Amino acid sequence: MSTHAAIEHGHAADEHIHPPSFYVKIWGILTVLFAISVAGPMLGIKLVTILTAFGIAIVKAYLVCAHFMHLNIQKRWVVYLELGVLAMVLLFWFGVAPDVMQHQGQNWENVAAKQAVERGMAAHGAAAAEHGAK
């Protein structure tokens, strides 16, 4: 099949067919990683939770994108497109996060957010105290 014909039929010329066992193996790895991501946070250590829950999520997402979505054999520009929009999200993060995560700065104060935190902490503190008294 020529490259042109291959593209018309929906499969790039550089695409190759993996046997089903390959995908089952990837699924097996994903399942093991999932088990670790659930068990890790049960230890109650913050660093372990971050590494197992969020670090492993990135590895799992990579495996799905690379081997199930076949991003590893797509045209390079497709990968750049998806990474480009992800970079836009990061730009959004760095632009907005400082003002959202902090509730006051040098010349400003987010009174509503501060009050929301105080209300929430007080409500949960009261609930916890009530639960402890029982």
Added chain:
Amino acid sequence: MSFAKPIATLRTSAGLPTGRLALWWLLASEVVIFGGLLASYVMQRLGHPEWAYDAEHTNVWFGAGNTIILLTSSLSAVLAHQAAQTGDGKKAARYLWLTIGGAAWFLVNKAIEWSGEISHGFTITKSGFWSFYYTAAGLHGLHVIAGATAMAIVALDAAKNKELQRVEYVGIYWHLVDVIWIFLFPLLYIAK
């Protein structure tokens, strides 16, 4: 004199079939939608320590069960693609229906989970955490429904060995739904 009707099935400059090209652009927009939503959630969560108390009420086992269901349905979706590549439309359709079964199971779990939470008073208006929880999981659920619907349409054609290239497209979309859940699970269920 007659003219052949132009059919835009190929974008030679991009080197991709039109369907796949459109799909990657769709996915790019989804990355922005869910990326923006999850980034907003994380920054709010870090700025609101009281959300941790609300997060304690989410059920890890429902979230974990749904993660396994979606991972497994991704496997059946990629096996459908593999079958389509070998020209076996009937087998591809069977795998797609299996994937749809996974989607249905996921939604049933979600309905049971949400019913319990709502009955305990954890509604969308209870707090900022619960607003994000229902918005993010709800938007994801809508994508599950959309993906399952698209897969059913594609499966009907695939069973007749027609439009087999669409099996790949709907599969790629389904994997994105899986990837989004891979991040939603630790954010909403694990980070207490």
